[in-house]
Amino acid sequence: MPYDIFISFKNTDANGAETQDTAIAEELFRCLTEQGFRTFFSKTILLEQGAAAYKAAIEQALDEAHVLIAVATDVNYINSDWVAYERESFHNDILSGRKQNACIVPYLQNIHNLDVPRSLRNYQTFQIGTHSVSDVVEFIKHFLRSGAASVEERESELSLVTGKHLSTYSAKTREEFKRLHIQADNTRAADLNALDYVTQQLGRTEGLRILDMGCAYGFVTKDRFSRYEGVSVLAVDRGEELIGFAREHNAFDGAHYEVFDLESEDFDEEFEALMEKAQIEQFDIIFASLVLHHLKNPQKLLRRVRKYLSNTGFIVIRGSDDGSIITYNDDGLIGKILDIHLNADGISDRLNGRKIYSQLINSGYKNVVMKNYIKDLSGLSLDERNAVFIERFSYRRNYLKKLVEKDPYDEKKRQDLKNITFYLNELENKFDDETFWYCEIDFIGIARKR
Numbered sequence: 001m002p003y004d005i006f007i008s009f010k011n012t013d014a015n016g017a018e019t020q021d022t023a024i025a026e027e028l029f030r031c032l033t034e035q036g037f038r039t040f041f042s043k044t045i046l047l048e049q050g051a052a053a054y055k056a057a058i059e060q061a062l063d064e065a066h067v068l069i070a071v072a073t074d075v076n077y078i079n080s081d082w083v084a085y086e087r088e089s090f091h092n093d094i095l096s097g098r099k100q101n102a103c104i105v106p107y108l109q110n111i112h113n114l115d116v117p118r119s120l121r122n123y124q125t126f127q128i129g130t131h132s133v134s135d136v137v138e139f140i141k142h143f144l145r146s147g148a149a150s151v152e153e154r155e156s157e158l159s160l161v162t163g164k165h166l167s168t169y170s171a172k173t174r175e176e177f178k179r180l181h182i183q184a185d186n187t188r189a190a191d192l193n194a195l196d197y198v199t200q201q202l203g204r205t206e207g208l209r210i211l212d213m214g215c216a217y218g219f220v221t222k223d224r225f226s227r228y229e230g231v232s233v234l235a236v237d238r239g240e241e242l243i244g245f246a247r248e249h250n251a252f253d254g255a256h257y258e259v260f261d262l263e264s265e266d267f268d269e270e271f272e273a274l275m276e277k278a279q280i281e282q283f284d285i286i287f288a289s290l291v292l293h294h295l296k297n298p299q300k301l302l303r304r305v306r307k308y309l310s311n312t313g314f315i316v317i318r319g320s321d322d323g324s325i326i327t328y329n330d331d332g333l334i335g336k337i338l339d340i341h342l343n344a345d346g347i348s349d350r351l352n353g354r355k356i357y358s359q360l361i362n363s364g365y366k367n368v369v370m371k372n373y374i375k376d377l378s379g380l381s382l383d384e385r386n387a388v389f390i391e392r393f394s395y396r397r398n399y400l401k402k403l404v405e406k407d408p409y410d411e412k413k414r415q416d417l418k419n420i421t422f423y424l425n426e427l428e429n430k431f432d433d434e435t436f437w438y439c440e441i442d443f444i445g446i447a448r449k450r
């Protein structure tokens with residue numbers, strides 16, 4: 001049985017006495033083993049197998065494990081030769097893609113942020129004293145059992161589109177829940193325009209089999225698809241809580257909400273099981289709204305789902321693009337906000353709208369047409385204008401806030417947060433000013449399988 005978890009720690013101090021880290025590592029080992037995880041704890045291996053087999057056992061465990069816990073209560077311990085070797089080689093395997101769905105969990109104390117080794121900085125860190133051993137175990141349990149990296153661990157991965165760290169986006173907050181609701185309303189006209197085109201081409205609106213990729217709380221799913229008679233919709237998202245809400249509040253006849261990671265390594269097997277459960281053999285429409293820009297490799301997903309589209313079916317992909325914003329009378333505020341936001345790490349691909357056309361062609365689809373939709377502020381009430389501000393701008397501060405929370409001593413990040421907060425406050429007032437005008441494009445790519 002391969003190891004799931006590797007515990008990295010400094011065993012003895014300068015005087016040869018056992019460190020506090022060993023005791024913490026031992027407790028972690030005990031709890032993780034109790035939970036059924038095969039955990040590598042070098043002290044037991046040394047006792048069981050002796051010094052000769054020790055190094056080989058470490059190498060093998062480093063190769064096999066999906067999680068490395070870096071325990072350290074002293075900056076000298078974390079920089080000691082073996083500990084550094086274990087951590088750096090594990091981190092390099094993740095970066096090079098040799099290790100998939102793997103992460104490092106730093107469990108630290110007395111180590112100033114500036115002294116935390118670079119290879120640990122992008123992982124979700126636990127503080128000894130603040131977080132218990134059970135907190136760490138729970139986190140790892142969730143990570144390993146979900147079989148996919150959660151938002152926090154994904155921070156260590158790079159997007160193949162932007163080359164930056166993957167989007168730290170989470171739909172789970174209360175604010176995002178509200179924003180997605182508003183966004184579903186604001187983008188209705190764009191979707192219906194595209195879906196009307198598709199159903200006209202299909203020549204029917206009855207008995208459609210639809211896949212909604214990244215459905216979140218199901219606001220868009222229910223609003224757009226429950227209108228079709230005899231519809232079957234498989235709506236998937238990796239957020240368990242989101243799917244739980246969708247099942248409870250956005251159910252309708254023919255809806256199947258399921259938890260699924262669109263970037264799963266075992267995509268076909270897991271996805272086909274869900275199709276079977278929903279009794280869907282092929283899809284007439286594959287749909288995704290504002291999802292591809294969060295993925296590490298959107299083209300891979302497009303290619304993967306193509307085989308599940310019927311020969312006469314359509315794929316419909318909606319995205320947005322900050323480059324499509326045109327505004328008048330904003331005193332340069334939007335430019336300043338975008339400048340900060342687009343340069344921040346861990347954001348989604350904010351320029352994805354322009355890429356949809358090529359992504360569809362490059363992943364094998366034919367007859368690609370763009371049914372883009374322009375929305376602007378003209379004719380909107382004050383409340384509607386404010387809803388556009390919430391949908392398109394206020395959330396941007398959260399990314400900067402997360403960066404500061406993760407790296408509180410970084411002066412540049414703090415200044416960026418301060419500035420974007422200021423500019424957003426000013427812009428919110430602009431949206432109240434009826435002479436202020438703004439427009440933006442919702443990009444929708446539609447294509448056929450052949």
Ligand SMILES: C[S@@+](CC[C@H](N)C(=O)[O-])C[C@H]1O[C@@H](n2cnc3c(N)ncnc32)[C@H](O)[C@@H]1O
Pocket residue numbers: 171180183184213214215216217219220236237238239242260261262263288289290291294295
């Ligand atoms: C901006 S929301 C859009 C939700 C919905 N489509 C809408 O238009 O309201 C992006 C959604 O994509 C989901 N998502 C991101 N990456 C995913 C992945 N790898 N697998 C499944 N869902 C994912 C997120 O959980 C989130 O619910």
